[in-house]
């Protein structure tokens with residue numbers, strides 16, 4: 741620990757409700773990460789009865805219907821020409837305040853009555869962990885020439901892991 745630096749326990753005291761709510765850019769960066777790399781990349785639903793979807797498409801009992809957060813997060817007609825770019829600013833208004841997208845467009849947490857119950861809790865956890873790590877450490881790729889690829893399982897995983905070098909700030 742460098743002289744003059746606070747400890748991680750002391751840093752924790754700064755992570756109040758207000759401080760976490762004020763982390764608008766971090767909220768945007770986490771959302772942008774989930775847009776491009778949704779933890780659940782592909783979802784399948786089973787129809788319990790015949791039904792008509794909002795666009796008029798008919799489904800029958802026993803049909804499987806899939807919605808796919810991974811490709812949806814990269815569709816240019818949904819996100820614009822820079823859909824493949826990691827740009828947290830797309831989520832912020834001119835005052836730097838996070839503006840949520842419809843959960844039917846940003847589907848990483850699903851949407852409707854069965855939307856992820858832990859969504860807000862997950863954001864809080866992610867903000868606490870990321871804010872603490874970034875306060876104390878700088879991260880860089882262990883091998884900057886390596887291309888990071890994801891692997892689609894039930895959840896989205898990083899092929900071969902993500903090897904980083906962490907140095908104290």
Ligand code: HEM
Nearest residue numbers: 778779780783848849850853854855856857858859861862
């Ligand atoms: C970044 C983190 C998370 C993501 C991306 C995420 C995503 C999702 C998704 C896509 C579903 C729908 C699954 C399905 O029905 O097929 C879901 C459901 C659910 N999640 Fe999360 N989740 C996250 C964190 C959490 C946490 C931390 C909790 C608990 C504290 C949680 C609790 C739940 C529960 C209870 C459901 C079921 C809701 C229902 O079926 O009515 N999630 N989540």
